Amino acid sequence: MVSLQQAVAQDTNFRIQDPTSISQLEYEIREITVSGLVTARESYLISSSGLRVGDRISIPGEEISEAIRRLHRTGLFSDVEIEYERVSGGVRIHIKVQEQPRLQRYELVGGKRSHRRDLRERLNLISGFAVTNSVRNQALNTIYRYYREEGYWNTDVNVVEEVSDDERNRISLRFEIDPGERIKVREINFSGNEEFSNRKLRKEFSTIKQDRWWRIFKRHVYTQDEYEEGIQNVLQFYRNNGYRDVRVLEDSVYVDNWRRSKDGVIFDIEIEEGPQYRVRNINWEGNTVYTDEELTQAFGFQKGDVFNESKFQENLEFRRDDGDISSLYQNIGYLFFDVYPNIEIVQGDSLDLNFEIVEGEIATIREVEFAGNTKTHDDVVRRTLRTVPGATYSRSAIVRSIRELGQLGYFNPEGIQPDLQPDPENNTVDILYNLDETQGTDNFEFSGGFGGRQIGIILAARVNFNNFSVQRMFEPGGWNPIPSGDGQRLSLGVQVTGRGYQSYNFSFTEPWLRGRPTSLGVSLSYDFLNYNNRSIGGIAQPDRRNELFSASVSLGRRLQWPDDYFQHRTILTYNHFNVAGFSGIFEDGRADLLTLRHVIERNSTDNPISPRFGSKFSISGEVAIPLPNFQQFYKIKSSYMHHQTLVGKLVFSAGAEYGYMGYLSDSGRSNFQRFFLGGTQIQQRQNFLNDNIDLRGFPGGFNGVISPLDPNQNLVGGRVYNKYTLELRYPAVSSEQIQLIPYAFVDAGNTFNDLNRFDPFEVKRAAGFGARIFLPILGLVDLSYGYRLDGTPASNEGQGLRAGEWEFLFNIGAPF
Known part of the structure; x- marks a missing residue:
């Protein structure tokens, strides 16, 4: 036997049976056999080798060496040998392997x-x-x-x-x-910094904090990625304050003895700040659409300003309010616009900002396509888009289209990616929206809570079809499993308690009536509440019964003025009450109510579950039409909520809400439909004689709600209310399966008998924390744990609430 190992492959064994020559000859492979296999398939091994029966190979030659290398690269074999035996008309190849365990x-x-x-x-x-x-x-x-x-x-x-x-x-x-x-970061030391203190730089480092006893929620351990990110944060902070030449001269991370013989990780960072630069001149060339003064004003820098690198980039390329230079051009069709900045250092610490502008021609949208909507019908997507073929290109229209698609709730907002295919020769552009459709459009809600001693345990269930299709109900195969895809909303719900409460409700909304941005909604509900065998302070109370049948129809439309974030809606509602045991409300226990309510709303938030930016403003007027034997009153309400991203994903929200109730005549005055604060919508649903406003930290039910008292110590509700909200939240988990959004909050509010007693600063306050959890099958669940800073007075309905106590509340639905 002659070994050709050196001639064929340096790190493998190649043995030749019955060799006739060591010179290179060409043979046809007549057969391939394998040995040594334990778990791998023979067909896979032969395929991986690249050798095939019928192929002609040279022996010795590169084909055998390459086959051995191929098999080694699979990672499945620790040793590979290839032998051959000459047979009639060619060679028989035998592959011997030893498998990896x-x-x-x-x-x-x-x-x-x-x-x-x-x-x-x-x-x-x-x-x-x-x-x-x-x-x-x-x-x-x-x-x-x-x-x-x-x-x-x-x-x-x-x-x-x-x-x-x-x-x-x-x-x-x-x-x-x-x-x-486990060694925590104990010291972050800076040297060479003259303009900013070590404390300020540690704050800007942000990703890792020094371990101190009061920082229980901060990260104190070292990782290379977070350390490097922190260094970049400090450098960017300097650049945003005019120090363009800042650099780290030297840095080190080491473990050393700290205090009381404790080891600690220590950062030593030496910085060279360089000069602080200020803007001297701003020069524009090539601009014909806008004047130099208009561009300078939009750019946001003036002579003598400290140069801010982040502001420079944002004001040049993209700002959320569309006030940057690129948006000025691209929002009026100049897709092929470009700007070339040149920053020139003059007189040591001054900058001349020179910009060469290439405006190009106005572009027209040629085609608009979308992909990825497997469940939602094309016309639902198409009517949402603000980019249409033949229109002038606008970057803001694309941004608004992405926002509107995200607001539908059918697509993942992060997964909506527009793909632009410009054609500079013909001054046109094709737009393709790649959509990431969520699977959990419909959801089933099941919730529970406690409504106080008078109400008891609350159980509620609701099924929401948020992308329903009435048309597909009557088409073959439309029930698969639910008719869907037309963007209609169908909701069916039931709520019960152990104290005799039942509620059944149905609602349907068509957001685009007859192909126009006009919404039509109808709803029906029946509520029944029976209080039996009640006692307060050991004194038996009369039985109470509430029964309400309600039906409503609404008509809304999107507006174009003052801007296209506005919409208005008119709701006509009929309520029939059958009440027993509630004195001072209805004389004979029965009443009818026909109300007409008009709402004007502006909503520029980016998503309904956890907005990162934008605001929502609403003002409404409601009149209970004074028909014979019908209740009468009127109400005016307004609310405003603003959302702003602070750092990273951290979002701050602030809001205010006010309401006033009046009467069309003195004879119609009563305690019916007055304002009560406290609890959640689940709890409040059971007292439909009142207008209940949710407030965290205070429970619903009769005991503890925020309400004025009459001279007999009865809860009568207010004719005026105010409510304030501050919230800081961070979307910790965001995926298709779950969204987890922890938050901290401060809520305050109060109700008053009339305007003469109204004081916007006399409020009941609560602070605490909570979390919103969104599951596709269950919808949005809101859990809050509030600490009351103020209590409520005792009344004939209960002992009231004391300050300094915690209150857990459970709710379903979006708060924004």
């Missing part, structure tokens, strides 16, 4: 139980897969990276392999983990 199981030893649980979720070790060197190294890197992110230093991992006794070529891995010592 397959994973039977793996075990993590050492470290905390929680660490092992987290590591199992990260490790990509699957039973039955080949255990290669790459797999081992990847697992080790995952373990080391996890402990680095948790702040552990000097982590050590030993891998022990145990080969099984059977013939299946199985192996077990045991990772013996010594986590090392």
